[in-house]
Amino acid sequence: MTRWGMAIDLDRCTGCEACVVACAAENNIQTVGEEQAREGRAMHWLRIERYYEGEFPNVRTRFMPVLCQQCGAAPCEPVCPVYATYHNPEGLNAMVYSRCIGTRFCANNCPYTVRVFNWFDAEFPAPLDSQLNPDVSVRPGGVMEKCTFCVQRIQGGKDEAAQEEREVADGDVKTACQQSCPTKAIAFGDLEDPDSEVSRWAESPRAFSLLGDLDTRPGVVYLSGSEWREPAE
Amino acid sequence: MTDRAPSGTTATLDRELLGRLDRRRPGLLVGSLASGALVLVFLYCWGYQIANGIGVTGINRPVFWGFYIINFVFWIGISHAGTLISAILRVTKAEWRRPVTRSAEAITLFALAIGGLFPLIHLGRVAIFYYMIPYPNSRMLWPNFRSPLVWDIAAITTYIIGSALYLFLPLIPDAAVMRDRAAAGLKKRFYAILALGWRGTSQQWHSLEWGIRILAVAIIPVAVSVHTIVSWDFAMTQTPGWKSTIFGPYFVVGAIFSGIAVLMIAMALLRRGLALERFLTDRVFNNLGLLFVTMSLVWGYFTFAEHLTVWYSGDLFEKNVHHVLLHGDFAVPFWTMVVVNLVIPVAVLSFPRGRRPLPTALVGCGVLVGMWLERFLIVVPALSTPRLAYSIGDYLPSWVELGIMIGAIGVFACLYFTFTQLLPIVSVWEMREGWRHAGSGGESGQTSEPAPRSPSPSPVPGGGAA
Numbered sequence: 149m150t151r152w153g154m155a156i157d158l159d160r161c162t163g164c165e166a167c168v169v170a171c172a173a174e175n176n177i178q179t180v181g182e183e184q185a186r187e188g189r190a191m192h193w194l195r196i197e198r199y200y201e202g203e204f205p206n207v208r209t210r211f212m213p214v215l216c217q218q219c220g221a222a223p224c225e226p227v228c229p230v231y232a233t234y235h236n237p238e239g240l241n242a243m244v245y246s247r248c249i250g251t252r253f254c255a256n257n258c259p260y261t262v263r264v265f266n267w268f269d270a271e272f273p274a275p276l277d278s279q280l281n282p283d284v285s286v287r288p289g290g291v292m293e294k295c296t297f298c299v300q301r302i303q304g305g306k307d308e309a310a311q312e313e314r315e316v317a318d319g320d321v322k323t324a325c326q327q328s329c330p331t332k333a334i335a336f337g338d339l340e341d342p343d344s345e346v347s348r349w350a351e352s353p354r355a356f357s358l359l360g361d362l363d364t365r366p367g368v369v370y371l372s373g374s375e376w377r378e379p380a381e
Numbered sequence: 382m383t384d385r386a387p388s389g390t391t392a393t394l395d396r397e398l399l400g401r402l403d404r405r406r407p408g409l410l411v412g413s414l415a416s417g418a419l420v421l422v423f424l425y426c427w428g429y430q431i432a433n434g435i436g437v438t439g440i441n442r443p444v445f446w447g448f449y450i451i452n453f454v455f456w457i458g459i460s461h462a463g464t465l466i467s468a469i470l471r472v473t474k475a476e477w478r479r480p481v482t483r484s485a486e487a488i489t490l491f492a493l494a495i496g497g498l499f500p501l502i503h504l505g506r507v508a509i510f511y512y513m514i515p516y517p518n519s520r521m522l523w524p525n526f527r528s529p530l531v532w533d534i535a536a537i538t539t540y541i542i543g544s545a546l547y548l549f550l551p552l553i554p555d556a557a558v559m560r561d562r563a564a565a566g567l568k569k570r571f572y573a574i575l576a577l578g579w580r581g582t583s584q585q586w587h588s589l590e591w592g593i594r595i596l597a598v599a600i601i602p603v604a605v606s607v608h609t610i611v612s613w614d615f616a617m618t619q620t621p622g623w624k625s626t627i628f629g630p631y632f633v634v635g636a637i638f639s640g641i642a643v644l645m646i647a648m649a650l651l652r653r654g655l656a657l658e659r660f661l662t663d664r665v666f667n668n669l670g671l672l673f674v675t676m677s678l679v680w681g682y683f684t685f686a687e688h689l690t691v692w693y694s695g696d697l698f699e700k701n702v703h704h705v706l707l708h709g710d711f712a713v714p715f716w717t718m719v720v721v722n723l724v725i726p727v728a729v730l731s732f733p734r735g736r737r738p739l740p741t742a743l744v745g746c747g748v749l750v751g752m753w754l755e756r757f758l759i760v761v762p763a764l765s766t767p768r769l770a771y772s773i774g775d776y777l778p779s780w781v782e783l784g785i786m787i788g789a790i791g792v793f794a795c796l797y798f799t800f801t802q803l804l805p806i807v808s809v810w811e812m813r814e815g816w817r818h819a820g821s822g823g824e825s826g827q828t829s830e831p832a833p834r835s836p837s838p839s840p841v842p843g844g845g846a847a
Contacts, residue, residue, distance in 0.1 A: 197769065229524050229534075230525060231522070250435065253530060255442070256445050261443045288506075289434040290434065290435055
C-alpha cells in the first residue's frame with residue numbers, strides 16, 4: 149500500500165515562495181482580491197513561515213514552508229460531522245468539497261492552522277479563468293479546503309503507469325511545489341517504499357516532524373541541520 | 382408553606398391571573414412592536430449573509446468560530462433557566478415553584494429555538510445543513526457520528542422536543558380555561574386546539590399528573606447532557622485552551638447560572654409589568670436568590686479550578702492562551718467577567734435585602750453579560766492563539782454578526798411577549814392546587830388528585846373540542 153509523503157529540507161529553502169505561486173496556479177486557488185487579502189483572507193494552501201533570530205544587525209531569517217501535514221492520525225477528520233474530510237487508503241486527508249457544509253470545525257482542530265476557507269464564491273476574472281486547471285474543481289463559497297498533495301497529479305501518475313502496464317515508480321508524481329522549487333528542497337513520493345527519495349530523506353538524522361509531540365503522525369517530514377527545531381513561541 | 386396567601390376563593394385567583402390577559406397593557410404592546418422591529422433586523426442580516434457569503438462576518442483564520450458560536454452556547458445556556466430549574470423544583474416538590482415554572486419553561490423553549498438556529502447561521506453553506514442529520518438517502522451516506530456536532534444535533538433536538546412537551550403538558554388545563562372563557566371565533570378555536578379536548582375529568586387529571594411527573598424526571602438528564610455535549614464541541618478537540626475534562630460540568634453549571642439570571646430578570650419584569658406581586662412574592666425572589674448565589678460560587682470554583690490546573694501544568698501552548706486571557710489582550714473582559722459573575726452576585730445576594738426583585742434582576746443583568754463574556758473568552762482567545770506563532774490572529778465582529786446577535790434578542794422578546802399575551806404566564810391550576818394544599822392543611826389535598834372543585838372549573842358545555 150502506498151503512503152504518500154513529503155520531505156522538506158529547510159536548510160535548502162530560500163523562502164522564495166515559488167512553491168506558493170505554483171500551488172495556487174495548479175490547484176485553482178481563488179485570488180481573493182486586494183481588500184480581502186489585506187484582512188488576512190488570502191488563501192494559501194502552502195505558506196512560508198518566516199522567523200527571525202538574533203538582534204539587529206546580526207539577524208538570521210528562518211523559512212519554513214507549512215502545508216497540510218496529511219496526518220496519519222488527523223485531528224481534523226473525526227470532528228467533521230459530514231465526512232467532508234476523511235482518510236483515504238493512501239494516507240491522504242482527502243476533501244470532499246461537495247459534502248462540506250462549512251462548520252469550520254476541522255480548521256479549529258488543526259494544530260498547524262493550514263486549512264483555508266472560501267469566505268465568498270470564487271471569482272476568476274479574465275484572463276485568470278483561462279488558466280484554470282481542468283483537473284481540479286473550483287470550490288464554491290462556504291467550503292473548506294487545503295493542500296491535497298496534488299491529488300490530481302497522483303491520479304495522473306497512476307493512470308499513466310496503468311496505461312503503460314507498470315507500477316507507479318518513484319518520481320512519477322511530482323507536486324507543483326516540488327516541481328517549482330529552485331533549490332530542490334522538496335521530495336515527494338511513497339513513504340512505504342524504503343528506496344524512494346522521500347523515504348531516504350525521512351531517514352536522515354536531520355529529520356523531524358512539526359509539533360511531533362502531538363503524535364499526529366504527519367506525512368510531511370522536515371529536515372534541518374541546526375539546533376532549531378520548531379518555532380515554539 | 383404558604384406565603385401570605387391572598388384571601389379569597391379560587392375564583393378571585395382565576396380572575397386575577399386570567400384577567401391580565403383580557404386587559405391590553407400598553408407596555409406589552411410597545412414591547413411587542415420594538416421586539417418585532419428587531420426580528421426584522423435579524424432576518425435582514427441573516428438574509429444579507431446568505432446572499433453574500435459567510436465572509437461578511439469578521440471571522441477569519443485562525444478564529445474560525447466567532448459570535449455565532451458564542452451566542453449558540455449562550456442561548457443554550459439560557460435555556461437551562463426553565464426546564465432544568467422547574468424540573469428540579471417539581472421533583473423536590475418545592476411549593477414556591479408554582480408561580481415560577483411556566484415562565485421558566487417558556488424561556489427554555491424560546492431560548493432553545495434561537496440557540497438551535499445559531500449553528501445554522503454559522504454554517505458556510507446553510508442550504509445543505511441537513512447533511513448533518515442521519516436521513517435516509519440514495520447515496521447511503523451517514524453523518525459522522527464521531528463528530529461532537531452530530532451529538533449536538535441529537536441532544537438539542539431531544540431537548541427541544543422534551544421542553545416543548547414539558548411546557549405544553551401543564552398548559553393544557555389552563556388552555557381549557559381560556560377556551561371556555563373565550564367567545565366563539567378564531568380565539569376559541571386556537572385555545573380549543575391547545576386544550577386537546579380537556580374536560581377536567583379525574584382520569585385526565587391523573588394522566589396529566591403522571592405525564593408531568595415522568596417528564597420532570599426525564600428532562601433533567603437531558604438538560605444536563607445537552608450542555609455537556611455543547612461543551613464537548615470544545616473539549617473534544619486538541620486545541621490549547623479547549624481541551625479540558627472539566628468543561629462538561631463547568632458548562633452545565635454556567636448554563637444553570639445564566640438560566641437563573643434570565644429567570645430573575647423575566648420574573649421581575651413580569652411582576653412589575655403584569656402586576657403579579659401577589660403571586661411572585663418576595664419569598665420566591667429570596668429563594669431563587671439563594672439558588673443564584675450558590676450557582677455563582679460553584680461557577681467561581683470551577684473557573685478557579687480550570688485556570689489553576691492550566692497555569693500549574695506549565696504546558697507551553699496552554700500557557701500562551703492563559704497569558705492572553707489573564708494579562709494580555711483579553712484581560713479586560715476576563716476580569717470584568719470575574720467581577721460581574723462572582724464578586725457582585727456574592728456581595729449583593731448574600732444579604733436578604735439583596736434578594737429582592739430589583740437587586741436580583743440587576744445582578745441577573747450583570748451575570749448575563751458575564752456569562753456571555755465567558756463564552757467569548759472560551760471561543761476566541763483559544764483560537765487566536767494557535768500553536769504555530771505565525772498564524773496568531775485576532776477577531777472583530779462585523780455589523781452583520783452584531784445585527785444577528787441583537788436581532789436574536791428581539792426574536793426571543795417577541796416570542797415571549799406574544800406568549801405572555803396569549804396564555805397565562807403563571808400556571809392557574811397549579812396555583813389553585815397549591816392554595817388548596819395550604820388551605821386544607823393536608824387533610825385531603827396532599828394526594829396526587831387535584832380534581833378541581835372550584836366554582837369556576839374548566840369543564841363547560843361546548844368544550845368538547847376534540
